[in-house]
Amino acid sequence: MSKKVSIVDIANTLNISKTTVSFILNGRAQEKRISEELVARVLKLVKEVGYKPNSLAKSLRTGKSNIIGLMVEDISNPFFANIARLIEDRAYEKGYRIIYCSTDNNSEKTRDLITMFRDRHVDGYIMAPPREIEEDVKELINAGLPVVMFDRYLPGVDTDYVVVDNEFSTYNATKHLAEQGYSKIAFITFSSEQSQMLDRINGYKNALKDSKLKPFLKEIEFNRNEALIIEPLTAFLKKNQDIDAVLFGTDHIGTCGLKVIKQLGMNVPDDVAVVSFDDYDVFKLYSPPVSAIAQPIEALADNVISLMLKKLDNNAANNTTQKITLSTNLNIRESSLQHSKTAAE
Amino acid sequence: MSKKVSIVDIANTLNISKTTVSFILNGRAQEKRISEELVARVLKLVKEVGYKPNSLAKSLRTGKSNIIGLMVEDISNPFFANIARLIEDRAYEKGYRIIYCSTDNNSEKTRDLITMFRDRHVDGYIMAPPREIEEDVKELINAGLPVVMFDRYLPGVDTDYVVVDNEFSTYNATKHLAEQGYSKIAFITFSSEQSQMLDRINGYKNALKDSKLKPFLKEIEFNRNEALIIEPLTAFLKKNQDIDAVLFGTDHIGTCGLKVIKQLGMNVPDDVAVVSFDDYDVFKLYSPPVSAIAQPIEALADNVISLMLKKLDNNAANNTTQKITLSTNLNIRESSLQHSKTAAE
Structure with a gap:
């Protein structure tokens, strides 16, 4: 219920100026020749009324x-x-x-x-x-x-x-798919020039090169409207029906990918194997559970x-x-x- | 590259005091009898160097x-x-x-x-x-x-x-389960005294009363450690094997519930029907897809x-x-x- 106590309240109670209170609270009493007795009275009252200095004003001073x-x-x-x-x-x-x-x-x-x-x-x-x-x-x-x-x-x-280690993560996931016998492995991700996304693409490409497989890279522009992600994703999977595995570049595109796979009636992993970057509840609870690159x-x-x-x-x-x-x-x-x-x- | 220009820089450039610059920028030039010629020179320079007043200081003034x-x-x-x-x-x-x-x-x-x-x-x-x-x-x-x-x-x-409308939402979902032929309908939720959670419990209880069914209410204490939610949830479902439907009180407890149901090898909806408050990707992508109360x-x-x-x-x-x-x-x-x-x- 208590209204916040201000420096003015303290000054008024002790019948001194608010500048004096301010000097005392900022440790400048000695410099300003304020008596020790007054300092003690002010600090006692400050404690009693639970005065807290305004931290914005304080941060303007102290930074x-x-x-x-x-x-x-x-x-x-x-x-x-x-x-x-x-x-x-x-x-x-x-x-x-x-x-x-x-x-x-x-x-x-x-x-x-x-x-x-x-x-x-x-x-x-x-x-x-x-x-x-x-x-x-x-x-x-x-x-x-x-x-x-x-x-x-x-x-x-x-x-x-x-x-x-984005590059090793997708390299490793792509290698895993190749080792499981998949040979047309697509990488579907958001188009981006950010370091982590470029590294993910590199890892995928290097693994395919080492496995002597052909890349199927699909970059989709990010959009807040999910329908505009689902649409090109659907078109890509429909057009490239020989793809037997997909690595998704992020949890978000992976979730969109699962929606498309479900809509198209494709079986996982029989029609298409799936691995996604990022691990979360959607992947753990999907049937069958979805392999994922878990970030720590x-x-x-x-x-x-x-x-x-x-x-x-x-x-x-x-x-x-x-x-x-x-x-x-x-x-x-x-x-x-x-x-x-x-x-x- | 440019370092942020300050009032001091402007004052120095024009060889005037920073207080004068400040008065001009705060519209107090006339009050302080600063010449129109000087005001014009300051405002011209401010524009040229792209000076922006510190908005924290400004908000201290304007609130x-x-x-x-x-x-x-x-x-x-x-x-x-x-x-x-x-x-x-x-x-x-x-x-x-x-x-x-x-x-x-x-x-x-x-x-x-x-x-x-x-x-x-x-x-x-x-x-x-x-x-x-x-x-x-x-x-x-x-x-x-x-x-x-x-x-x-x-x-x-x-x-x-x-x-x-929390109360109607759970009333409606519980009624739906009863109409589908389920008779041992549990409500599993986080224990809470918040208005929305109390309303959800009321809706569930009223629907059961209207359907002449017995309530199975399980309130679990929220914990950041998911294992401590999974544990009592598992114990409850194991102990009450005759329960044939569960309404979950939030998306979070619903997701935990699905994990338990999967772990216990229960089939949805044959062993237990499921509805959850809140609708999101986990519920949409689950097999079978999970009925959910979608908040707008x-x-x-x-x-x-x-x-x-x-x-x-x-x-x-x-x-x-x-x-x-x-x-x-x-x-x-x-x-x-x-x-x-x-x-x-």
Whole structure:
């Protein structure tokens, strides 16, 4: 019920000026020749009434807010939602609060959000960056603000980051499909020039080269309207009926892919084997369960927040950057096992 | 590449004091008797160098930040992740940015987040509130800060809110199961004293009463560790083997339920029919597809943001509150259709 107590209230109660109270609370009593007796009276009252200084005004003075800004691509994507949650938890344990936003992979929106965070005096920036914000990130770093990236990085910008070994992950998954006897293995993914997506394509292509197989690469433009993903995906699978296995580039396109496969009445894995990047409930509960490349989400979150806290603790002292690459886990399930026809031969 | 231009840079360039620049930029030139010629020179330079005033300092003066704070229960939950995304989109279109946090249904954390948002001068608060923050919300309202709740509301606090008709939704779903010939219908949900969860239990109980059936209510304590949800759920289903249908109270417990049902080797719907609150990809892609109570997520987001913008536009002028209840849609799929044995009779 209590209205928040202000400096003015304290000043009025003791019948002194609010400037005096302010000097005392900012540790400038001695400098301003304020008597020890008055300092003691003010501090006693502050404690009694539970006065808390306005932290925005405080952060304007000290430059510290104990808030970290987190920019993900799309909070409605389970990968980002889960990692955001873990980062928020870890940070909260350490006395930091996280405020987050979706960039939508839009560089203009991201720039706008960086400005907002900067104006709100966040202490550090954790981001899965879109392309074309290199200069904005460099500006943050030059201003001494810690930046940690995850999921992807910006080539040409020297920051801390935590990513997974995307190239080996898709190489390994493609090899697994080839070893199970599949020979027309497609890779269906969102078209992107981001580091993690290019690496995933490379891994797929290299595995096919090593297995002397022909690539079937289908890149689909991302769209918030799922129907506009389902449509080209359906057309591709209808046109390339000899494809016997598909590797999906992300959880989102994998989920769309399963919808199309179901709609077309194709059997998994007999008509088409399936592996997807990212592992989540949809894949675990599908019949048959879908093989998936699981990112180590907890370790990602832990490393991101450790790097950030190290930067925040040392600030200017620590100018070296750390680049961490974590391995993924290929969870092999029924959807990518040798199909019955081959097995029977 | 350009370093951000400050008021000091402008003052130095023109060889005038930074206070003079500040007076000019704040429209106090006339009051401070600053010559029109100097005002023109400052404004010209400001335009040339692209100076942008620090918006935090500005919001300290004007009290407007164009930022709305959004508090969800858990961002890793698909319902909250999707609605947060839609609210963020709608707000962005209207020139507002959203910063969000998870409350974890923890009143202490929520209080801490409210303080943070308040110190950061957010213009309004959108929240799916935990219990026991009634006084904190009243304080916001008394301070003239708009608050819009969704998903649930706090009895005894007069705010705008947007919810769904929880009681009718579970009444309807339970009736559907009874009409399909199921007679031992369980309701498995998280134990909670929140308005929406109490309403869901009431709807279930009333439908059973009207159908003259006995209730099997199982409330499980929420835990971040899924194993601690799976365990009591498994024990309940093992102990009550005569149950022939289950209604799950949320998407999360529904997903856990499907995992248990799969583990126990039970067939859906022959061994147990399934309906869940909330509709999402896991339920659509399950075999057989799972019947679900779909919340109108887009309409929820639209109404929340409309109410907020209306409050922000009118501010003090508009003291009436609006309480909006939206209907859900029961998407009937194979998981709750009359089972084959009954159908064959």
